[in-house]
Amino acid sequence: MEVYDGEFITELESIAKKARMYSIQMIYEAGSGHPGGSLSCVDILVALYFHIMKHDPKRPDWSDRDRFVLSKGHAAPALYAVLAQSGYFEVDELRSLRKMGSRLQGHPCMTKTPGIEMSTGSLGHGLAAGNGMALAAKLDRKLYRIYVIVGDGEMDVGETWEAAMLASHYKLDNITVYLDRNKLQLDGPTEKIMSLEPLADKWKAFGWHVIEINGHNMKEIIHATNEAKGVKGKPTIIICHTIKGKGVSYMEGSLHFHGKAPDKQEYEQAMKELGG
Amino acid sequence: MAWKMESQRKQYGKALVELGKERGDIVVLDADLSTSTRTADFAAAFPERFFNCGIAEQNMMDTAAGLAASGKTVFVSTFAVFGTGRCYDQIRQSIAYPKLNIKIVASHAGITVGGDGASHQIVEDIALMRVLPNMNVIVPADSPETYKVIKAVAKTKDPVYVRVGRADVPTITDPEAPFDLNQATLMREGKDVTLIGCGIMVAKCLEAAQELSKHGVDARVLNLHTIKPLDEKTIVRAARETGGVVTAEEHSVMMGMGSAVALVLVENFHVPMKRVGIPDVFGESGACDELMEKYGLTVDNIVEAAHDVLKRKK
Known part of the structure; x- marks a missing residue:
């Protein structure tokens, strides 16, 4: 197992804290958006863009770059924050989220925003699109890898399982999926809306290598990804146990902030907690 | 008329294999119907670039x-x-919206599917595809034209929907003639009325024109293979020069090719017009000819529509 020094992990954590702050600022200024699901996947995004992925913000079209697809497109604020922090565009531009003429659409748009690899928003599409990229990489004998974040609500979608079958059928060991298992979807707890468990068994039955981790722990995210890279002949899914709204006390585990912007008072408290 | 009957799908398969040889960037996907759509020809030639996705559109x-x-x-x-219809959201979100280089070549369209019945006879696909921003819609008239369309769309970078049928269709175009994707093809010159067809109905329009000539009516025939982007110039010119228009399509009269033509004429040049097509109903099992007759897609239907338009011209 690779060892990471404490300083490196602390640095990633502080980038993630800032990404959380930007996400809340953007949603507050836009007056709408999805804070809960943005905050639950921030740590995975930061690990990907600041450590795991091979990419170059100055050359978003670099043909050998690793590809990322945010299947749960409503977490766009977190992705935009991390893209800006990485240098794909200025942090100042984050203020334009959801506004007329902005490159930062309410949900990711690949033709408008540098660094966005696939337009998403309608749920359940991203894994299949990632599979297409993985097939292309294999055809072209390229070594780049495909990373996809899916939400647990997307486990309701039939296409998710069609794509799960395709990835294992074509032995796509160049794709790694992070399942943001925050256990809440718009209408309530996932197990109440549509029973998903036993999720790990389901993915195993579909031919996937399955790893379960704490999705807010940088070391675990990185170690699991390294393990995935070593798996040959089958795709890997990392079930990341997360907390919806992670990092802002009153948003944690709250259904209320699935798709609602904080008001002024809530915003100020969030900034205080995130050190903004 | 004694036209040769040929398969559009066979030409699709042939064009794909040629493209596969010419270009390494061509890949083909099918959903467990490759022997019917003829993508199986490509799969046999280039197995590594063919992906069967199973029944998961x-x-x-x-x-x-x-x-x-x-x-x-x-x-x-x-x-x-x-x-x-089965994957409309995916086409909308992931193909049309990001304007990706994907050609959906769909076979077995319309009621000429025959015996399979209404569950398999889509009569609204042109409507569904033409309202999508960025999507192009093409309905080749016959087998040689299908070949040319496939070669032509492979050169574009845009999303395209190409509609072909199951049945063998009369060959009415010259395989050697040049083909312009963006321009309606003039099939027959005429000054009294214009018959605009797409797909298998172009042949019916030509037959109708010959029938009309026996009554002293000189009908122009246009092959409107490309429904989007629409060749408005040629349509308006035909309306201006002939004073009346009949459209004919193997598709619902609602929001298909005829509706597209009607809107162009309403906004640009008013002439009497009639749409020949499938009324707002589902199909049923039957032989092609029987279905074409029951749902109003015969030469007689076009001739009758032309007479109606001519009457209103006066």
Whole structure:
């Protein structure tokens, strides 16, 4: 197992804290958006863009770059924050989220925003699109890898399982999926809306290598990804146990902030907690 | 008329194999219908560039999107009924919206599917596809034209929907003639009325024109193979020069080719017009000819529509 020094992990954590702050600022200024699901996947995004992925913000079209697809497109604020922090565009531009003429659409748009690899928003599409990229990489004998974040609500979608079958059928060991298992979807707890468990068994039955981790722990995210890279002949899914709204006390585990912007008072408290 | 009957699908298969030889970026996806759509020809020649997605059309369209986003020119095939309505959201979100280089070539469109019945006879696919921003819609008239259309769309970078049928169709175009994707083809000159057809109805328009000539009516025939982008110039010119228009399509009269033509004329040049097509109903099992007759897609239907238009011209 690779060892990471404490300083490196602390640095990633502080980038993630800032990404959380930007996400809340953007949603507050836009007056709408999805804070809960943005905050639950921030740590995975930061690990990907600041450590795991091979990419170059100055050359978003670099043909050998690793590809990322945010299947749960409503977490766009977190992705935009991390893209800006990485240098794909200025942090100042984050203020334009959801506004007329902005490159930062309410949900990711690949033709408008540098660094966005696939337009998403309608749920359940991203894994299949990632599979297409993985097939292309294999055809072209390229070594780049495909990373996809899916939400647990997307486990309701039939296409998710069609794509799960395709990835294992074509032995796509160049794709790694992070399942943001925050256990809440718009209408309530996932197990109440549509029973998903036993999720790990389901993915195993579909031919996937399955790893379960704490999705807010940088070391675990990185170690699991390294393990995935070593798996040959089958795709890997990392079930990341997360907390919806992670990092802002009153948003944690709250259904209320699935798709609602904080008001002024809530915003100020969030900034205080995130050190903004 | 003694036209040769040929398969559009066979020409699709042939064109795909040629493209596969010429270009390494061509990949093909199908959903367990490759022997019917003829993508099996490509699969046999280039197995590593062919991906059968199983009976999972939604998954197939998004997989196509990922391949296209990675620089591939992707041909996706299945029956028209499964390649449009069954995966409309995927086509909308992941193909049309990001304007990806994907060609949906759908076979078995319309009621000429025959015996399979209404579940397989899509009569609304042109409507569904033409309202999508960025999507192009093409309905080749016959087998040689299908070949030319496939070769032509492979050169574009845009999303395209190409509609072909199951049945063999009369060959009415010259395989050697040049083909312009963006321009309606003048099939017959005429000054009294214009018959505009697409797909298999172009041949019926030509037959109708000959029938009309026996009554001293000189009908122009246009092959409107490309329904989007629409060749408005040629349509308006025909309306101006002949004073009346009949459209004919193997599709619902609602929001198909005829509706597209009607809107152009309403906004640009008013002439009497009549749409020949399937009324607002589902099809049923039957032989092609029987179905064409019952649902109003015969030469007589076009002739009758032309007479109606001529009457209103006065």
